[in-house]
Amino acid sequence: MTRVLVLRPEPAASTTVARARQLGLDADAVPLFEIEPVAWNAPEATVFDGLLVTSANAVRHGGEALQAVRSLPVYAVGGATAAAARDAGFDIASIGSAGVDDLLDSVSPDLRLLHLAGADRKPPTESRQRITPVTVYRSCPREVALGEVAGAVALIHSPRAGRRFAELVEDRRTVTLAAISPAAADAAGAGWCKVAAAETPSDEALLALAAQLCKTLRPS
Known part of the structure; x- marks a missing residue:
């Protein structure tokens, strides 16, 4: 086999x-690789409309700082990421099925999103939303x-x-x-x-x- x-x-x-x-x-x-958390300071949640989450690792390793943004709904790249966010206590606004660019194409272009991201990431292509990335984890060889x-x-x-x-x-x-x-x-x-x-x-x-x-x- x-x-x-x-x-x-x-x-x-x-x-x-x-x-x-x-x-x-x-x-x-x-x-x-092994996933490690990265210390981060959560910005003021009221200046954002939601969280962009492109990996379940973001909510698994986001730590206590996630409490400050828990009121924001999650825009998740896929079902597994959405499930991890839901398990962590977040509400889900939208779930993609074909990558981050397709997810962003399917939601309002006026959104202000905080992207909970890894240290190694590829920015979305020509996104219309205002996206602010913050590194919350990294993957180490x-x-x-x-x-x-x-x-x-x-x-x-x-x-x-x-x-x-x-x-x-x-x-x-x-x-x-x-x-x-x-x-x-x-x-x-x-x-x-x-x-x-x-x-x-x-x-x-x-x-x-x-x-x-x-x-x-x-x-x-």
Whole structure:
């Protein structure tokens, strides 16, 4: 059976592994990064209309400063992010399904949004809203042992993960990449057995792609 490598940080890695195994995939969690909170001071909540949350890590690691902005509704990039925000006590104003740019295109251009973000982030493209980013967490590279990766399918959840995985793999020719977006695929560079991007930037679409790729591969 083709090995599937889940490279995203915990606890999301374990969630993805569980979903993958439900699909019959031979998945293992090999997180390339560890999430750490970053100390931050919350601005005055009354000058914003809502919170832009593009990762569940923002509410998991936002710390006590989140209390100062808990009155603001959350504009979440996807269902998992919305669920984490709801569990943290926030009201949800809108949930996207195809990335942050599509989310922002679907809401009022007059919104003033506080973006609870990671240190490594890509700003939204040509957003019409007034967006103020604040760093509340960072992802730090881990020392990892990938084990045997020949013949495996690696799930690339971000451009940074693509770059990091490319640094760690000596022989790319027998490794297939399933990327959550074209940007994540491009970041991994060339020389892989095969590279494909999910139809939408979601864990569900990425796992569906991985399952499809596994059917076309034979274990080495």
